[in-house]
Amino acid sequence: MTKQIKIKRGLDIKLMGKAEEKLQTIKSKRYALKPTDFHGLFPKLLVKVGDQVQRGTPVYSDKNRDYIKFTSPVSGVVADIVRGEKRKIFEIIIESDGSDSFVKFDVADYKSKSAETLKSLLVESGIWAYIRQRPYNVVANPIDKPNAIFISAFDTAPLAANVDFTMQGKKEAFQAGINALSKIGNCKIYLGINSQTRCETFTQAQGVEVIGFDGPHPAGNVGIQIHHVSPINKGDIYWTVQPQDVATIGNLFLKGQYDSQLNIAVCGSEVKNPQYYTVNRGSEVAPLLKDNLKVEDNFRIISGNVLTGTKVEKTGFISFYHNSLTIIPEGFKRDFMGWLIPSPEKHSFYRTSLSWLMPNKEYRLNTNINGGERAFVFTGEMEKVFPMNIYPMQLLKSIIVEDIDQMEQLGIYEVVEEDFALCEYISTSKIEIQDLIRQGLDMVRKEMS
Amino acid sequence: MKAIRDILDSIKPHVQKGGKFHALHSFYDAIDTLMFVPGTTTSKGSHIRDGVDMKRTMFVVVIALIPALLFGMWNVGAMHFVSNGYEATFLQSFWYGFIEVLPLIVVSYGVGLTVEIIFAQFRGHEVNEGFFVSGMLIPLVLPVTTPLWVVAIAVAFAVVFSKEVFGGTGMNLVNPALFARAFLFFAYPSFMSGDFVWISEKADAFSGATPLAELAAGNTPNLSVLDMLIGNYSGSIGESSFIAIAIGAAILLFTGVASWKVMTSFFLGGLGMGLLLNVFAGSFPDNSYLALPAFQHLLLGGFAFGGVFMITDPVTAAQTETGKWIYGFLAGFLAIMVRVLNPAYPEGVMLAILLMNVFAPTIDYYVVDSNINKRLKRAKVKA
Numbered sequence: 055m056t057k058q059i060k061i062k063r064g065l066d067i068k069l070m071g072k073a074e075e076k077l078q079t080i081k082s083k084r085y086a087l088k089p090t091d092f093h094g095l096f097p098k099l100l101v102k103v104g105d106q107v108q109r110g111t112p113v114y115s116d117k118n119r120d121y122i123k124f125t126s127p128v129s130g131v132v133a134d135i136v137r138g139e140k141r142k143i144f145e146i147i148i149e150s151d152g153s154d155s156f157v158k159f160d161v162a163d164y165k166s167k168s169a170e171t172l173k174s175l176l177v178e179s180g181i182w183a184y185i186r187q188r189p190y191n192v193v194a195n196p197i198d199k200p201n202a203i204f205i206s207a208f209d210t211a212p213l214a215a216n217v218d219f220t221m222q223g224k225k226e227a228f229q230a231g232i233n234a235l236s237k238i239g240n241c242k243i244y245l246g247i248n249s250q251t252r253c254e255t256f257t258q259a260q261g262v263e264v265i266g267f268d269g270p271h272p273a274g275n276v277g278i279q280i281h282h283v284s285p286i287n288k289g290d291i292y293w294t295v296q297p298q299d300v301a302t303i304g305n306l307f308l309k310g311q312y313d314s315q316l317n318i319a320v321c322g323s324e325v326k327n328p329q330y331y332t333v334n335r336g337s338e339v340a341p342l343l344k345d346n347l348k349v350e351d352n353f354r355i356i357s358g359n360v361l362t363g364t365k366v367e368k369t370g371f372i373s374f375y376h377n378s379l380t381i382i383p384e385g386f387k388r389d390f391m392g393w394l395i396p397s398p399e400k401h402s403f404y405r406t407s408l409s410w411l412m413p414n415k416e417y418r419l420n421t422n423i424n425g426g427e428r429a430f431v432f433t434g435e436m437e438k439v440f441p442m443n444i445y446p447m448q449l450l451k452s453i454i455v456e457d458i459d460q461m462e463q464l465g466i467y468e469v470v471e472e473d474f475a476l477c478e479y480i481s482t483s484k485i486e487i488q489d490l491i492r493q494g495l496d497m498v499r500k501e502m503s
Numbered sequence: 504m505k506a507i508r509d510i511l512d513s514i515k516p517h518v519q520k521g522g523k524f525h526a527l528h529s530f531y532d533a534i535d536t537l538m539f540v541p542g543t544t545t546s547k548g549s550h551i552r553d554g555v556d557m558k559r560t561m562f563v564v565v566i567a568l569i570p571a572l573l574f575g576m577w578n579v580g581a582m583h584f585v586s587n588g589y590e591a592t593f594l595q596s597f598w599y600g601f602i603e604v605l606p607l608i609v610v611s612y613g614v615g616l617t618v619e620i621i622f623a624q625f626r627g628h629e630v631n632e633g634f635f636v637s638g639m640l641i642p643l644v645l646p647v648t649t650p651l652w653v654v655a656i657a658v659a660f661a662v663v664f665s666k667e668v669f670g671g672t673g674m675n676l677v678n679p680a681l682f683a684r685a686f687l688f689f690a691y692p693s694f695m696s697g698d699f700v701w702i703s704e705k706a707d708a709f710s711g712a713t714p715l716a717e718l719a720a721g722n723t724p725n726l727s728v729l730d731m732l733i734g735n736y737s738g739s740i741g742e743s744s745f746i747a748i749a750i751g752a753a754i755l756l757f758t759g760v761a762s763w764k765v766m767t768s769f770f771l772g773g774l775g776m777g778l779l780l781n782v783f784a785g786s787f788p789d790n791s792y793l794a795l796p797a798f799q800h801l802l803l804g805g806f807a808f809g810g811v812f813m814i815t816d817p818v819t820a821a822q823t824e825t826g827k828w829i830y831g832f833l834a835g836f837l838a839i840m841v842r843v844l845n846p847a848y849p850e851g852v853m854l855a856i857l858l859m860n861v862f863a864p865t866i867d868y869y870v871v872d873s874n875i876n877k878r879l880k881r882a883k884v885k886a
Contacts, residue, residue: 067551212551287882360550382551385544390504392540393558400554405758406563407554421544425556426536426629429673432560433822434762447822448871463875471548478549482560483673488548 058249059282061269063441065403065476067212069360069382070416073319073328075219081152085128085336086145086371087113091364092183093192094496097124097143105132110157110179110312113146122193125180127314127335129155145371148336161310169238176238176303179312183374184299185235188280188292189467190499196238200293202284203239207256207297208248208267210274211359211475215319215378217297218253219330225255227313228297230304236261239293246279256297272441277473281442286468298377318372320346322360322381323418324353337372339379347381354421356380361475362488385422393425400424403439403480428483439476444468446477450487453494458501461494470495511535529624533616536629561632563760567751568639568812574747575740576600579647582702582737586709600647603703604740607642610651614658615641622667633672633679633818634662640680640812643741644805644853645687646700653691657683677860678819681853688853696849701737713738715804715842715849718792731802742808745801752811761815764824765831769810772835773801780843792843800839809852810835819860823870830866834859 089097096117101107107130112123128150136145159179164172173196176182187194194200208217221228236243242263247256249266257264265283267273276294286292295303298316305313314335321328326346333342339355347353356363358376366372372379389397396407401417409415436446444465452460471488478487511534518528537558545552580596580603591599615634623630641658661683666675688695698712705711714724714736726736734744742748755761777797784794800806814820814834821830834855841851848854 069551285881287878289882354544354550356550362548363550365550380550386542388508388539388542390507390539393537393556394562397554402554404553404555404560406559406760409554419551421550422540423543423545423552424540424554425552425558426541426543428557428629428631429671431557431633431673431818432760433817433820434824434827437824443874443877445823445871445874448867463878464871465878475549479551480553480555482553482555482557484552484556486547 056247056264056266058266058268059279061267061273061278061282061441063438064210064270064272065439065480066210066270067360067401067419067479068414068416069212070323070418071321071325071328071381072213072416073215073321073330073378075216075330077219077222077317077330077332079332080337080341081150082333082337082341083150084133084338084371085126085130085148085150085334086338087124087126087148087336088145088371088373089114089124089143091374092116093190093492094499095193099135099143099146101132101146103132103135106130107132107148108155108157109314110159112178112180113148114143116193119195121177121196122182123177123180124183125157125312127312127337129153147371150334156311159306159310159312161307164307165233169240172234172307173238175306176234179306181299181303181306181312184295184302186294186375188277188286188294188470189290190495191294191470192499194291194293198291200239200241200291202241203235203243203293203295204246204276204280204283205243205262205295205297205300206246206274206276206279207253208246208251208274209359210271211361212271213319213321213378213380214274214359215317215321215330218248218251218256220317220319220377221253221255221297221301222317224298224301224304227301227304227308228255229259230308231295231300231302232259232261232304234303234307235293235295235300244279244283246274246276246283248274269441272439272473272476275472277468277470278441281468285443288462288467290467296375296377299375316377318376319378320381321378322356324348324381324383333372335372335374339366339370339372340368342379343368343381349383352384352386353381354384356382360419361479362472383418383420385420385424387420387422403435404482423484425482425484427485430483430485432482435480435482436477439480440474442468442473446474449494450485450490453490453497456497458498461498466494466498507538511538526624529620529630533620533623533630557632558635560760561635563754563758564636564812565639567754567760568636568643568741570747570750571643571741571744571808572604572639573597574734574744575643575742576604578735578743579603579703579740581735583704586702586705586711588706599703603647604642606651607645607647607649607654607740608639610654611641611658612638614655615662618659618662618667622671626671628671631672633666637662637679637683641683644680644684644739644808646695647703647740648700649687649694653687653694657687660686673818675818676864677857678813678816681813681857681860684853685857701739711737713804713849718795718803719849721789721791723791728799728802731799739805739808742805745807748807748811755811755815761811762817762820762827764827765815765820766810768828768831769814769835769838770801772832772837773806773810773839774798774835775832776836776839777801780839795843800842804842804850805852806835806838809838809856813852813856814859819863821863821866821870823867826863826866826870829870830859830863833862 097114107126116122130150133149245262249268449464518531580599584591665682777800838855
């Protein structure tokens with residue numbers, strides 16, 4: 055019998071356009087690596103426009119830790135490097151040549167190799183970047199010794215991809231990934247599963263401690279799971295990896311190549327046929343949305359889920375850690391007396407509108423803020439959707455006044471933006487809480503380094 | 504709708520930066536966002552947001568105040584006619600009260616919102632909805648005979664010195680409505696206390712004393728428990744009817760706008776002190792106030808009104824869930840203590856709540872500190 059943990063506080067937001075469980079492969083022409091997917095990363099280019107790359111060829115590295123490399127998901131040619139203000143690199147675009155040639159990594163006899171060798175294989179292939187560390191939620195440091203590795207095997211965010219489905223056929227790779235992680239981390243690995251799951255990839259995984267979680271979002275957030283199993287103290291380092299990324303790690307050792315295939319959910323109220331697709335990582339979004347949208351304009355494409363994802367353009371690309379693409383309407387329309395008249399179109403956590411009468415209704419929510427920004431006024435609301443033994447408002451206020459000692463004392467190391475996404479969603483004062491948390495994390499990280 | 508939108512859009516260029524009436528842009532924004540929810544979309548963080556906003560939540564509190572307001576209007580008329588010995592119909596009483604009370608509300612909102620808009624203009628932020636509620640609370644805790652110029656001074660003083668100097672709604676230390684009441688109580692005591700202020704155009708022969716004043720004087724007021732529940736006796740406009748306030752409380756608790764923890768603990772605190780006083784009543788037979796059944800304390804005076812609408816102000820209350828229990832209980836406990844055990848004032852709710860407003864951050868400090876210590880201990884055990 056696995057250990058069971060019940061998460062009581064939280065909120066499931068039901069949206070229209072859940073992905074149907076069927077899978078189709080789509081090969082895009084264009085792919086991109088986006089250095090902006092990584093917090094506090096300064097990229098150092100290793101290629102220039104016109105260079106030929108293979109799947110697994112390094113494209114750029116981290117300027118501060120140049121052994122951390124990011125590699126091309128497909129073979130082809132570097133088509134463009136998109137820069138913004140101060141020449142900041144936004145996208146390195148690679149046009150696929152369709153040949154799918156790849157860099158071969160020497161993984162012969164990998165089971166008997168040392169942890170250092172495995173680490174350097176992961177680093178060389180660019181797959182290391184899938185291992186992130188807490189605190190700060192940044193790419194892990196290979197020289198660190200983590201306290202434990204956490205893998206959350208389910209996602210509770212609105213319209214999130216069904217992990218059991220996206221992991222189909224990846225059981226062997228997943229186990230191989232676990233074995234490799236166990237060796238390089240030299241620590242315990244926790245696998246947080248949905249209590250109801252039947253997915254054997256997870257229930258029969260070897261070398262991990264399986265912990266069942268039950269409850270509303272954010273029960274699937276790995277940070278919430280860490281908090282309930284082994285909370286992070288100052289100085290602790292935990293590593294986190296997503297299930298499909300564990301399989302990618304496994305495939306490196308099974309096949310000797312960077313297997314950049316990923317199953318993603320294309321979902322949201324504006325999608326005609328929401329379903330799953332197999333793509334290569336970093337794929338352009340356009341082929342996935344071609345003839346698949348209900349509307350011509352006035353929609354937002356989000357790489358990731360509606361609470362934590364990144365807005366991308368029609369010509370944009372899927373981000374590094376995301377396994378879903380969500381399309382929802384934009385909310386430019388100004389509702390007459392919208393604050394007063396209860397609208398059945400709007401969802402609310404509170405009983406001041408009518409949505410509590412319809413707990414199972416699926417909503418077509420848009421991007422309107424539904425109000426204006428105010429100071430913190432109401433108290434005790436965040437705690438209802440924040441299942442951690444942390445005072446969320448006090449922590450946020452300590453960030454506003456930039457009191458690093460207070461942030462540490464109130465538990466900044468245990469949180470990342472996504473844990474506060476629901477607090478932000480329900481905020482009556484419409485405060486940009488996730489951004490605030492990131493500012494706090496950056497402040498602490500700078501102070502510590 | 505389209506016509507209103509068009510009018511607003513046609514005014515907009517004039518109040519924007521560089522426009523002739525830029526000085527009025529906060530006023531324009533307030534009206535504009537009141538009529539139409541802003542078209543702003545999310546740019547960072549969560550892409551979708553809850554349908555709630557400050558206007559809606561504050562409006563719920565105003566709705567919750569309506570029963571007390573309507574009853575207060577009727578009661579003002581009824582007390583006027585009773586004191587003069589007239590028989591009056593329900594509608595006559597209500598109409599009389601309506602005419603008496605409405606100017607107080609208009610002055611309160613007019614002055615308060617003007618001050619808010621001026622501050623918003625200078626500070627460059629949007630007008631906060633906090634005064635939606637304060638503007639209604641202030642007239643309801645005043646005697647009906649309060650002169651309008653006094654109301655205007657109190658409102659302006661309270662908004663500026665209890666709220667805006669601290670940075671506006673959300674930053675204030677004490678409840679602005681109670682601050683206004685306290686200001687009047689000490690600055691203009693002749694309008695706020697005594698037997699003459701509670702009833703409009705009272706006949707001289709009729710005693711206009713509030714039940715609490717009678718109790719403090721050592722008399723037992725001639726009121727049944729039913730009267731206390733209904734509230735047909737003299738007092739501040741909105742405070743007397745327990746039933747009307749209870750309807751408001753039900754609205755606030757059902758919608759979750761007010762904290763049930765603060766409200767419950769406030770009443771428990773008052774009841775606790777009342778019972779404690781009852782215990783000592785036998786030892787001091789001279790003081791009949793001590794013997795007043797504890798539950799009647801909760802029905803009389805401003806206790807219910809304070810416990811439902813004042814103590815639950817989230818900004819000035821304790822902000823931690825454990826802190827809310829402590830905060831509410833102490834406030835209720837002190838309210839009855841001040842009410843009974845002091846020779847000068849017949850009522851203690853206002854002063855007790857203001858005192859606890861000041862102490863709320865201290866309570867929170869210790870509650871949060873215990874969380875910090877738990878975290879420190881955890882780190883040490885592990886190390």
